[in-house]
Amino acid sequence: MSDKAFLKLPRVLITEPLRSKLSDSAIVLYSYLISLYELSVRNGERFRDENGRYYVVCPISTVMRLLNCCNNKAESVYMQLENQNLISRKRQGLGKANLIYVNPIAESTATYAKNAHDQCENIDSANAKITFAEMGKTHTIKNDYYQKDLNKIYPSISYGDAIEDIRNQIEYDVLAERGYGSVLDEIVSLLADTVTSTAETLRINQINIPTDKVRWRLKQLTAEHIEYVIGSLEKNTTEIKNMRAYLLTALYNSIDTLDTAALYGA
Known part of the structure; x- marks a missing residue:
């Protein structure tokens, strides 16, 4: 080896x-x-x-x-x-x-x-x-926590509480000062909809993924990830037919793609 x-x-x-x-x-x-x-x-x-x-x-x-x-x-x-x-x-x-x-x-x-x-x-x-x-x-x-009890990441959370938690998580006030406008609020709303969803699965990358797994990934988002996604959106030149689906996929993938971009200077 x-x-x-x-x-x-x-x-x-x-x-x-x-x-x-x-x-x-x-x-x-x-x-x-x-x-x-x-x-x-x-x-x-x-x-x-x-x-x-x-x-x-x-x-x-x-x-x-x-x-x-x-x-x-x-x-x-x-x-x-x-x-x-x-x-x-x-x-x-x-x-x-x-x-x-x-x-x-x-x-x-x-x-x-x-x-x-x-x-x-x-x-x-x-x-x-x-x-x-x-x-x-x-x-x-812990692994067993991840596998058996992911729903406790957002236990019975209301939509209003989800909005507040997400804003704190991604340092909303700091990002708002950078002039991202409505797209930032759209991301917060999308994340709140996702973490409070009662659906068993969510569509990411054209694949149905368990909602609890999606919540767990989104809980790792920071201000850096949000700014990276917004920057990628601004650079995009192709037509986006479903903006919310595009954003959710981009946010989900940013946990990995931001690391790769940072490592190779992309």
Whole structure:
């Protein structure tokens, strides 16, 4: 089997005392980012900034799928890596994925080694274990939950509550300031109709997909996805006969296509 099928796990992450501050999810993510970094180096100038530093692109939605977790958990894992100086993120603005710089392990270790003894003495290991256990229990979408109880993502939600939840989820106020007008409100209305639908299946990509699965995918949408879909709509030159069906398919697919576009600079 090719070594490309495996992630490289730096031993220091599981043996060095300061790494007690990293959850298992953070260790997995860092290992994954290392693999992306190696790809960036092999691609040469394409993933190199104006200062000559290589970067990787790994949107929150990718982390959510990698770790099988929700948005909040994915962000908290990134923050763990940042707090330990293992990565740094450079924001590019709404609609564009962050650039992620992966710092060498040796550099990170040196940064925190000076006060390692004092820091380790102050760690309350019992509380740390409880914190990470509760975090995983609160945010991670378990496989059995996904398979058996997806309807709890929006349990008996009213249309009005759905509108409010969706606006908060996609940062509606921020997007509204960018002048997207009626198309933004149409997307919110479409999403509300979808998550409150009583139909067993919904038509996506000309395929009938269980409504619960569609809801689960749409729950992963962020402001970046919405702006990406609107941008794609503006670039479209073909006639759209059914705008709502087109938008729903585009929103559903954006969970994957935004990652691909960000990775290849599309």
